[in-house]
Amino acid sequence: MVHPRFTPVAFFVVLLSILMFSCASVPDISHEETSSGTADIVEQEPEFPLIYGRGTGASREEALQAALLDGVRRTAETLLGPAVSVSSVDQLDRLFSADVSDGADYFKKGSFERLGSVSRSKDQVEEGIRGRIDTLYLIKRLEAAGIGGDLFTASADIPVLEDEAPPSWLDSLASGTDASRQESSAVTSLAESAMESAGAVEKGSLDLERLDLSSGERQRLTDYITSMKFMVLAEDGEDASSVDAASVLTAFLDMRGYAVSSQENLEAVMNGQEKAYEAETEGKIGVLQWTAAKLRADIAVTVEAEVETSNAGGSYSGEALFGIRIREVSGWKDLGLVRSPRGISVSGFSTEEEAAATAIVRGLTEILPDITRISEEGVQDMLVQGISYTVEILNVDDTATINRLKDNLKGEIRSMRHSLGNGSLKLNIRYLGGVESLENTLCDAAANIPGLENISLLYQRGNSLTFDVFR
Numbered sequence: 002m003v004h005p006r007f008t009p010v011a012f013f014v015v016l017l018s019i020l021m022f023s024c025a026s027v028p029d030i031s032h033e034e035t036s037s038g039t040a041d042i043v044e045q046e047p048e049f050p051l052i053y054g055r056g057t058g059a060s061r062e063e064a065l066q067a068a069l070l071d072g073v074r075r076t077a078e079t080l081l082g083p084a085v086s087v088s089s090v091d092q093l094d095r096l097f098s099a100d101v102s103d104g105a106d107y108f109k110k111g112s113f114e115r116l117g118s119v120s121r122s123k124d125q126v127e128e129g130i131r132g133r134i135d136t137l138y139l140i141k142r143l144e145a146a147g148i149g150g151d152l153f154t155a156s157a158d159i160p161v162l163e164d165e166a167p168p169s170w171l172d173s174l175a176s177g178t179d180a181s182r183q184e185s186s187a188v189t190s191l192a193e194s195a196m197e198s199a200g201a202v203e204k205g206s207l208d209l210e211r212l213d214l215s216s217g218e219r220q221r222l223t224d225y226i227t228s229m230k231f232m233v234l235a236e237d238g239e240d241a242s243s244v245d246a247a248s249v250l251t252a253f254l255d256m257r258g259y260a261v262s263s264q265e266n267l268e269a270v271m272n273g274q275e276k277a278y279e280a281e282t283e284g285k286i287g288v289l290q291w292t293a294a295k296l297r298a299d300i301a302v303t304v305e306a307e308v309e310t311s312n313a314g315g316s317y318s319g320e321a322l323f324g325i326r327i328r329e330v331s332g333w334k335d336l337g338l339v340r341s342p343r344g345i346s347v348s349g350f351s352t353e354e355e356a357a358a359t360a361i362v363r364g365l366t367e368i369l370p371d372i373t374r375i376s377e378e379g380v381q382d383m384l385v386q387g388i389s390y391t392v393e394i395l396n397v398d399d400t401a402t403i404n405r406l407k408d409n410l411k412g413e414i415r416s417m418r419h420s421l422g423n424g425s426l427k428l429n430i431r432y433l434g435g436v437e438s439l440e441n442t443l444c445d446a447a448a449n450i451p452g453l454e455n456i457s458l459l460y461q462r463g464n465s466l467t468f469d470v471f472r
Contacts, residue, residue: 049109049133051164052076053116053171057127061118064128069104069113070097076134079162081149088277089148090295091436091462096146100437107142109133116171129171136162147460212385214433215412221434222384226377230260232298234267236305236326246306246323246361253369262296286333293330300336300376301328308357318348319360325372329379331388336379339371387415387431388464390439394456395469397426402452409446436461443468 052075056067074097078086086093095101105113113132120126143149214222233251235243247264254261278291293301305324310317325339341364350356397403398421407417415431432439440458447453447470455471 048136048161049112050076050136050162051131052134053129053131053165053168054104055127055129055168057125059125061126061128063099064118064126065115065130066099066104068128068130069108070099070102072130072132073097073102073104073107073134073139076136076162077139077143077148080136080140081143081152085149085152088281090297092146092148092460094297095461096142096148102142107134107139109135214385217413218433221438222381224438225384225433225435226380227258228260229299229376229380230262230297231300231302231376232262232267232293232296232330233302233304234264236303236324238264240306242306242308242321242357242361243304245358246321246365247304249361249365250302250304250325250369250372253365254373257369257373259373262293262298266296267292290328290330290333298330299380301330302326302372302376303328306361308360310353310356310360312353315351316348317350317353317356318346319350319353319356320344320346321357321360321364323364323368325368327372327375327379329383331383334379334383337375339368339375341368384433387433388435390428390430390432390436391465392428392430392439392443393465393467394426394428394453395459395467396424397453397470398424399452402450405450406446406453409450410442413442413446436464436466440466 052072054068054070054072054075056064056069056071058064058067074093077093077097081089109132113130116129116131118126118128212219212222231251231254233247233254235247237243244264251261251263278288282291289301303326305326306321308319308321310319312318320343321341322343323339323341327336327339328334329336345364345367347356347359347363350359403419403421403426407419410417413432415433417431418429420427430439432442434442440461444456447456453470456468457471459467459469461467
């Protein structure tokens with residue numbers, strides 16, 4: 002019989018076991034003196050609203066920076082509104098990256114405090130903060146980055162934001178636990194055996210030696226593949242089995258070290274953004290591809306699942322069948338459909354829900370290597386052709402400088418065409434690597450060329466970058 006929707010207790014016992022980490026807690030709940038001074042956040046000040054932030058990193062300081070920028074980024078999105086925030090996601094990503102911004106700069110002096118840190122795994126620390134954010138400074142930084150247009154200049158008043166209420170994650174930070182990652186000993190062995198079966202899946206394990214690449218390109222390709230991001234969702238959001246299977250696959254990919262966006266992330270992006278979608282795309286690309294691009298996903302995975310259970314003498318058995326569609330996001334290329342083999346069943350359970358949930362875990366474990374292999378091969382094939390970028394360099398108009406730049410870029414660029422006009426150089430480039438990698442490559446190539454040594458990125462929108470040489 003086809004199983005009914007899992008009860009929350011039965012399914013999430015299994016799913017939470019997948020998400021379980023063996024970790025030691027390092028509670029740190031005391032107020033600390035920060036580099037800005039001792040926190041003083043009692044009195045409400047309209048231009049300095051109280052916000053909370055939460056972040057993770059390989060060290061406490063890295064996690065602190067992530068937490069600060071988390072609070073700043075959410076405040077910026079509140080000021081901008083959902084439509085502008087979605088259309089400016091690339092610029093916001095850059096402005097609020099740890100390479101560009103120090104999160105502490107956005108807070109009123111002496112106002113932020115560390116709420117504690119917890120080790121979530123052997124190489125991941127979580128940190129929480131609260132503090133009073135300097136709204137005026139934040140707006141100035143947004144305007145300087147070209148984000149929001151004249152949204153803020155229409156009024157001289159500083160937008161008034163209310164103090165944030167204490168978030169629900171404060172309790173888990175204080176106790177050293179995470180409600181989404183609680184240990185369940187009843188299915189610990191199931192999760193461990195599932196991950197052991199998937200242990201042969203290694204990120205970036207493709208054979209790149211056969212490809213005609215420079216050493217720099219080969220390294221960038223490896224870096225890109227190992228950091229690629231998935232978006233995973235159910236083919237039918239109303240189908241219980243498909244939704245549950247998508248949740249399990251998301252958990253597995255996360256445990257393999259991939260960044261993953263889920264159905265909830267997709268719904269958050271799409272909430273009220275129909276006009277933004279139409280304005281940006283004019284309907285030329287599908288809404289799913291647009292959303293995946295907004296989530297910065299490289300691979301979109303849709304999951305269709307059918308689970309059957311049976312009962313013999315009071316013992317339940319289960320079998321799950323899957324159809325996993327994989328697409329490369331930039332060109333929306335269909336990379337393939339992974340189907341699960343029949344005959345992979347589980348048995349010996351006291352409830353139907355346990356049998357169904359375990360069948361999903363077992364079935365996805367079997368096909369996980371195929372899903373990651375096809376995804377990596379698809380990204381590799383796309384990258385080897387080179388990602389298309391448009392680059393404009395202002396205040397460059399002499400042929401000798403252009404020729405030197407082209408010579409310095411040999412072996413780093415797949416192909417390049419250029420044109421001159423209105424005192425600027427325009428380049429159509431195919432490059433094997435991401436936006437930040439291209440920025441670094443161009444700056445390195447220009448560093449020893451007279452007139453280009455001060456080159457710096459002015460702004461970036463999608464795959465379009467504009468530089469100035471500041472002569």
